[in-house]
Amino acid sequence: xxxxxxxxxxxxxxxxxxxxxxxxxxxxxxxxxxxxxxxxxxxxxxxxxxxxxxxxxxxxxxxxxxxxxxxxxxxxxxxxxxxxxxxxxxxxxxxxxxxxxxxxxxxxxxxxxxxxxxxxxxxxxxxxxxxxxxxxxxxxxxxxxxxxxxxxxxxxxxxxxxxxxxxxxxxxxxxxxxxxxxxxxxxxxxxxxxxxxxxxxxxxxxxxxxxxxxxxxxxxxxxxxxxxxxxxxxxxxxxxxxxxxxxxxxxxxxxxxxxxxxxxxxxxxxxxxxxxxxxxxxxxxxxxxxxxxxxxxxxxxxxxxxxxxxxxxxxxxxxxxxxxxxxxxxxxxxxxxxxxxxxxxxxxxxxxxxxxxxxxxxxxxxxxxxxxxxxxxxxxxxxxxxxxxxxxxxxxxxxxxxxxxxxxxxxxxxxxxxxxxxxxxxxxxxxxxxxxxxxxxxxxxxxxxxxxxxxxxxxxxxxxxxxxxxxxxxxxxxxxxxxxxxxxxxxxxxx
Numbered sequence: 001x002x003x004x005x006x007x008x009x010x011x012x013x014x015x016x017x018x019x020x021x022x023x024x025x026x027x028x029x030x031x032x033x034x035x036x037x038x039x040x041x042x043x044x045x046x047x048x049x050x051x052x053x054x055x056x057x058x059x060x061x062x063x064x065x066x067x068x069x070x071x072x073x074x075x076x077x078x079x080x081x082x083x084x085x086x087x088x089x090x091x092x093x094x095x096x097x098x099x100x101x102x103x104x105x106x107x108x109x110x111x112x113x114x115x116x117x118x119x120x121x122x123x124x125x126x127x128x129x130x131x132x133x134x135x136x137x138x139x140x141x142x143x144x145x146x147x148x149x150x151x152x153x154x155x156x157x158x159x160x161x162x163x164x165x166x167x168x169x170x171x172x173x174x175x176x177x178x179x180x181x182x183x184x185x186x187x188x189x190x191x192x193x194x195x196x197x198x199x200x201x202x203x204x205x206x207x208x209x210x211x212x213x214x215x216x217x218x219x220x221x222x223x224x225x226x227x228x229x230x231x232x233x234x235x236x237x238x239x240x241x242x243x244x245x246x247x248x249x250x251x252x253x254x255x256x257x258x259x260x261x262x263x264x265x266x267x268x269x270x271x272x273x274x275x276x277x278x279x280x281x282x283x284x285x286x287x288x289x290x291x292x293x294x295x296x297x298x299x300x301x302x303x304x305x306x307x308x309x310x311x312x313x314x315x316x317x318x319x320x321x322x323x324x325x326x327x328x329x330x331x332x333x334x335x336x337x338x339x340x341x342x343x344x345x346x347x348x349x350x351x352x353x354x355x356x357x358x359x360x361x362x363x364x365x366x367x368x369x370x371x372x373x374x375x376x377x378x379x380x381x382x383x384x385x386x387x388x389x390x391x392x393x394x395x396x397x398x399x400x401x402x403x404x405x406x407x408x409x410x411x412x413x414x415x416x417x418x419x420x421x422x423x424x425x426x427x428x429x430x431x432x433x434x435x436x437x438x439x440x441x442x443x444x445x446x447x448x449x450x451x452x453x454x455x456x457x458x459x460x461x462x463x464x465x466x467x468x469x470x471x472x473x474x475x476x477x478x479x480x481x482x483x484x485x486x487x488x489x490x491x492x493x494x495x
Contacts, residue, residue, distance in 0.1 A: 003118060019037060019301050019366075020033070023245070023434045023451075030301070038055065039367065046179075047179070048180075050178050055270065056175075059294070065311070068184070070209070070210055074202065074203070076162050076188070082134075083133060083134055083164075085132045085140045087132055088129060092265070093260065095260075096138065099230070099232070103131040106130070106131070106133075107127070107130065108127055108130050119208075135166060136285075138261050138281075139261070142163075142261040142281070146268070148188060154273055155190055155191045155279065159187050164183075167179065168180075174292070177289070181288050183285050183288065186203060188283075191280070196257070196280035200237055200254045201212045201360075204221060208239050211239060213309075216420040216421040217293060217424060218242075220481050223238070224236040224477075232260045232261065236253055237253065239253075240490060244434065245492045246451035247495055248453055248478045248493070248495070249296070249495050251290055251293055252290075254283075256282055257280075269277050303365055305368040305420065306367070306370060307417055312367075315371045316350070316373065318360045319334045319375050320376035328378050329380060333354060337406075340407065344410060346413075357384060361415035371387055371388070371389055371390065371412065372387065372388045373405075374386045374388075384401055387400075431453065433452055433455065436455075436457075438466060438469060458489045460489070473493075476494055478492060
């Protein structure tokens with residue numbers, strides 16, 4: 001390294017960043033500050049819940065749009081089921097309720113009355129049966145499917161709902177863990193065990209493709225260990241992401257439920273030979289916690305970086321007006337460019353506010369808008385635009401004609417999407433380490449400088465020393481990767 005390049009690197013380290021503390025200094029606090037700086041969400045007055053602000057919700061809408069199309073391509077139809085689930089429905093499946101019992105929010109009354117002392121309101125009208133605010137909907141959807149399915153001709157039945165759920169969260173963190181969160185949950189029913197297992201595996205493939213190609217998040221596909229399975233499932237399949245701090249994020253799960261919920265809900269059908277059979281079911285879900293995964297995968301010390309496919313805006317246009325006499329002409333020029341880009345299906349935001357130009361630029365940087373366009377008098381007079389890529393920064397700043405920019409913008413965004421994925425993949429691979437023994441694993445987790453997940457022989461799961469390893473270092477088995485045919489297990493800290 002030359003003295004000049006070393007000095008440049010040193011200066012970059014000293015350069016002021018938009019987000020403090022930096023990722024290296026305090027990753028959890030950095031994460032919260034990125035959300036605040038990007039104006040994505042904030043804590044709600046209801047404990048453990050969040051308010052998703054318009055910019056954050058726009059990310060979720062693009063997420064939803066892209067995933068919903070993929071779900072429908074699998075022959076699944078959307079429906080909606082009640083938020084409140086009778087306790088008796090959930091209690092039919094003992095293992096299921098045991099898995100969620102500590103997280104359930106319970107509704108016991110149906111009205112409020114004035115308190116006896118006249119101060120405030122108190123619950124009144126006790127319900128004949130308590131209602132659970134859905135933590136997940138296997139039970140109530142199972143009861144409904146039992147009414148809809150009577151013959152083999154009614155199968156397969158494939159349903160999905162986009163909804164909110166509630167799981168009482170003791171340690172909330174915006175997007176990653178909140179008491180109420182958004183998700184989709186699919187619930188499919190089949191005539192055979194082979195069909196249900198194939199469906200559970202297929203829906204995991206849909207999630208993996210979506211994560212890689214839309215969110216630009218590399219994931220490891222695998223099966224959960226028996227201890228980590230969804231309550232009541234025969235098998236749980238998962239995609240796991242490794243984030244910038246080395247922790248894993250369970251990013252989407254798909255469950256082969258066998259006949260567990262068919263038996264408790266009575267989902268029976270008449271087969272082709274006239275016999276009465278129990279159906280085989282699956283369930284699968286991906287939630288708004290992936291917005292948190294998006295931030296922890298792509299954000300940097302200047303804020304968020306949005307993969308173009310989920311970015312609320314592909315391009316932000318910032319008119320730069322130094323003379324009020326130029327304002328109308330510059331704004332008209334910018335509006336004309338915005339219309340041209342929209343015709344190319346480019347999502348465009350124009351910041352014509354009265355904020356100072358540096359504040360506009362930094363606002364776009366912190367929100368992670370893929371491309372910033374600056375238009376001043378010189379650009380207007382020369383028929384040009386000046387644009388900068390968020391992922392590269394000032395080194396990408398280019399001035400060229402509007403025609404040249406419009407001709408390249410789609411390819412530019414596609415290139416950014418792929419480059420962001422490859423950068424995340426390189427980082428992920430660097431944080432996946434092999435351990436040949438439990439002693440090596442213990443040494444790895446003992447060192448404060450160790451970042452990432454360990455890949456170990458799955459046989460270690462059966463040893464008493466592995467249980468002690470888990471307790472001593474607060475690590476868990478994330479999955480048995482398909483790529484290793486179940487012979488290896490990924491172990492580490494997780495969100």
